Amino acid sequence: MTRTPDGLCHALIDAARKAGAEAADAMVAEGSSLSIEVRQGALEHAERSEGIDLGLRVFVGQRQACVSASDLRPETLQAMAERAVAMAREAPEDPYAGLADPSQLACDWNLSALELFDSSDEPAPAVLQADALAAETAGLAVSGVNQVQSAAAGYGSHKVHMAATNGFSGGYQRSSRSISCTAIAGSGTGMERDYDGDSRTFQSDLRSADEIGQQAGMRAIERLGARKPETGSYPVLFDERVSSSLIGHLLAAVNGSSIARGSSWLKDAMGEQILPDHLSVVEDPFRPRIAGSRPFDGEGLPTQQRAIISEGVLTGWTLDLASARKLNMQSTGNAARGVGSVPSPSQWNIALTQGTDSRADLISGMGTGLLVTSMIGSTINPNTGDYSRGAAGFWVENGEIVYPVNECTIAGNLRDMLRSIIPANDARTHLSRVVPSLLVEGMTLAGN
Template sequence: MTSRATEGIPALELARRAVQLARRAGADQCDALVITGTESTVTVRLGQVEKLIEAGSIGLGLRVIQNGRTAICATSDLAPAALEAFAAQTVELANIAAPDQYAGLPEPSHFGSAADAAALGLYDERIEALSTEEKIAIAHTCETAALAADPRITNTDGATLSTRIGEIALVNSLGFEGSYPATSISLVAEAIADDADGKKRPGYWFSAERSLSRLADPAEVGRIAARRAVDQLGARKPTTTRVPVIFEPMMAVSLLGHLAACATGEALYRGATFLAGREGLPLASPHVTIVDDPLLPGRFGSRPFDGEGVATRRNTLVEAGIFRGFLFDCYTARRLGRATTGSAARGLETGPSPSSSNLVLQPGQLAPSALLADVRQGLYVTALMGAGFNPATGDYSRGAAGFWVEDGQIAYPVTEVNISGNLATMLADIDGVANDLAWFGASAAPTLRIRAMTVSGR
């Protein structure tokens, strides 16, 4: 919570003070990040309020760079005397750190501007105006719809509505200053159905947005969660085989996450990516174009400047199957002789590192049903489990559930199978991309089909 000593002081002013104090203590270069927030969480389960949490926070992260020696510290004690001591201690730590010739702040010519924040639609005053009663009502509507959707829904894990109203401010010693407010709202529901053999079949669905107007209808979120649970009743294992695999949009998003983790300058200089040496070469099928765009209005990953104050921009990772390049922050760019792509992410206690913002697999022209129509036998994936992905080699193996496809139609639900392959081969074997682009947080993808993967069952 904000202390009395900092009450009413804007986040940008706190960041300025930290930089001034660090410079006064002898810092060569420094930057300060302040993050403030008020969060609420409401969970309704079986018609009753099970959880109601409201909390506020403010924190400051300070990075000091002394002749290539870097120290990063964080604090929530922002009283004047405490902040002065904190800045001095951070400078002392930097003086004894190991030197790194690539450490440093961005060039001023790369700085972005917070003036662009308003156009990005990152703040919705309607979220701030929601009362506790209204939040409970939204969660209640969602869970009630899930329970009423089908008589086979016997239980739920509740419906949870979460909101956040906050501000981000960044100041550095080379003259950058920027701040912007941001809001978020999310709703998630999990419904449970009982199978004939006594197994519980859970199904969940969610919506997460920057603004209340974009949040999915609460009742529809509940109904979809219920349907996904009921659809898994009677699920069984197919025999082990090699067949086409179709990923629904939410599962296709998970493939984007694997690729993005490999397409960073950090992964490249550490030798921890299968994408090394592939820039400018075919990687995926011509159906595949993937962009990282922090300038999309109202989206979770949007931001006017990155974690170092660099202007953000749209970056194309894959264009019509060709791998166009990696995402860089200033450090990884210097280390590899490249230029920053404005892709630095930052936490209070961690330094900048390259990361994706809004990651989008561009939709195709086909209806989702067209991807099933010519499949004689195949798997339609609606759930993935485990973390079986090796970024250095691209090897992929994950537990899955969904539906078996026969003669172009959904035949029966499938559970406890494993799908395996190599991400590079999987991307190259995408032979269909649908037109049903759907957003899940900061990522979006349509339904896609991979020509063949190994499906391990019984």
């Protein structure tokens, strides 16, 4: 028996049919990863992993069950199929479960245009260690940095293949390359830390280790002497490093699973103004060299470019087959899944319309307020959109940064916050979520 992902998928489906499944789909994920971490100029940790995971989902009528394994022996595949069918026969009926109709399936795609895999040679451990050491050295070279908590470099390569009894069969391969650094400045209770990092599909796109280490060090130094801000209502500027979390809360609220359960603060907002009328949120799964790109979803349906928010107006939910059936709608090709789980809705690459002003322009015009560069914890009410998070960053007075800030809480309501956001023009376009710095007027700050 072939052990390619394609061959294993079809072997699992054949075993499921023999075990009594009326329909089935299979997923095989094969990959390897290598990570190197250094500390004080020496190797701190090295880890390499290789493996292959098998997943099988079977249907008996409207009952379904999933099983997974990492053993490729034929007897294991047979046992997986028999166990899955036995589990499905005992599972409760789900009127919305089932594979896609063959007419819905993706049947033609251009993987080369997506550039998901860097075919250059896998970097040797010594190359990754050199990158990590370079980042650490650059971080330590920043005046005032006491130590580098960690500096790391990594590489990964992964293959995924899916097949189903409805006729679908397809797969792709991904690669990733990363460098990161976390620097520490100050001492005792005045100690501060910050980080920088980069992760790309292609090695040639990766920022230099020197730049990453230096940026981590400079960010740590800038945070020294942090204090609590005054309590009150102020404008808050979410730095580009954290602003995507606001759009993330919006995306969670339009997820089809939440909508079908009635547990979303946007459940009745279809067709309503959610953002300012000059802003849109567009999903594009076809961007080359981007982590969220893919030719088909976890149920074999073609992915598509679509506007989730068009000129400020909510135009659609994010749906897989099950949530679409519950809502009497069509899937948007947004099913995500793992080898041991059923599909669920998820967004791919997202971009928010950028503004015309720079981050510096927004700071200059905000008067007195808070620039947020990091956040911890969160309390988000999924039914009302009430928002509260711990934050740190910089206090702004008369349009200028005057001192670093920590140990404060920012609060508001996501409906009100999103309706008034003002975007900068500083989004990093190589990320899967392209979101610039965002200014929100009149949030509540709890500090001193």
